[in-house]
Amino acid sequence: MDLEAVRTFVAVAETGRFQKAAADLAITQQAVSKRIAALERSLGVRLYTRAPRGAELTIDGQAFLPHARELLRVADRASASVRPGRRPLRVDVLASRSAQSNLMRGFHRAHPEIDLDVLMLFDIESAVAAIRSGTIDASFRAVAAPGRPLPEDIASVRVLDEPLQLLTGPAHALAGARSVTVAQLTGHRIWMPGIAPGTEWGAYYDDLVAEFGLTIEATGPNFGSDALLDTIADTPALATFMGEHTRLIWPAGHGLRRIPVTDPTPVYPHSLLWRRDNPHPALATLRAHLAAATGGHDAAGTWAPGWATSR
Incomplete structure (x- = not known):
């Protein structure tokens, strides 16, 4: 059913005259007659009769x-x-306690009027496909892992x-x-069961090992952060890496230690990806917030893989 014809029918019913409905709709009286x-x-019935009063x-x-x-x-x-700005802004973060999630919580505190949907996808291919499909x-x-450049529309x-x-x-x-310095980590076993081949974080740790000769083990199933923390607490021969902004909770009896790494400090490069023609106004607000809330990149005394980009 032609919604413009339905809209014209209602306009005539409310004004009582074809001429007045045409003026309200900014079309000609002939167009009103044709639509009716x-x-x-299409309905197979008469909807109006002409009368002296209209x-x-x-x-x-x-x-x-x-x-x-x-x-x-x-x-x-x-x-x-689906009008831009009327639906929630949908943003993918890697994990609920990650630095990315922390950035989104900061955005929500700064802009509580913006509705958000926060979800977690696994790999970059899924994320890029979801961005491109809307x-x-x-x-x-x-961004961008070796051999996997972003599509031009991202x-x-x-x-x-x-x-x-x-x-x-x-x-x-x-x-x-x-x-501890990076050099002091040589020979120590660093257990990272969450590393998955083909992911961008897998590429990051591959480059870290190649650059500094570290021993990173990804053996065994990944039972999640609780099992990782239990194992690290009970096994003197194992340590793991954790992002400075990652927020995990463990029992006080675990006695876990978070120790800064220096000379250089390995940093994980987080980037925001979006489709270039996305019109959602809250997306621009998010980008402006992140630009103001986060510091610079490639600071002196830090290391990131050569493929990390700031474009």
Whole structure:
């Protein structure tokens, strides 16, 4: 059913005259007549009769009028649901306790009037596909992993360099250190069961190993952060890396230590990705917030892989 014809029918019913409805709709009186005639043909009934006082609804027109008004209300609600700025901004973060999630919480505190949907996708291919299809508006990722350039319609900007820290149990040989250099980590077993081949964080740790000769093990199933923390607390021979802004909770009896890494400090490069033609106004607000809330990149004394980009 032609919604413009339905809208014209309701306008005539409310004004009582074809001429007045035409003026309200900013079309010609002839266009009003054509729309009403087309609607009558599609319904198979007469909706109006001409009278000295203007257009009068027939019995069928009176029966159709409340339904026509409801059709227009539903159409207006449907249009409003996808109008830029009317739906929530949908943003992908890697994990609920990650630095990316922390950035989004800061954005929400600064802009509580903006509705948000925060979700978690696994790999960069899924995130890019979701951005391109319009399923999400933006994603936080490390960009761009070797051999996987972003499509031309995807933009990115580096928003945060997150320092890595060493996490050890109380009996680890480095547990008492106030800080450790990268060179001091040589020969120590760093357990990272969450590393998945083909992911951008997998590429990051591959480059870290190649650059500094570290021993990073990804053996065994990944049972999640709780199992990782339990193992690190109970196994003196193992340590792990954790982002400085990652927020995890563990029992006080674990006695875990978070130790800064220096000379240089490895930083994980978080970037925001979005589709270049995305019109959602809150996306620009998010980008401006991140630009103001985060510091610079490639600071002296830090290391990031050569493929990390700040474009």
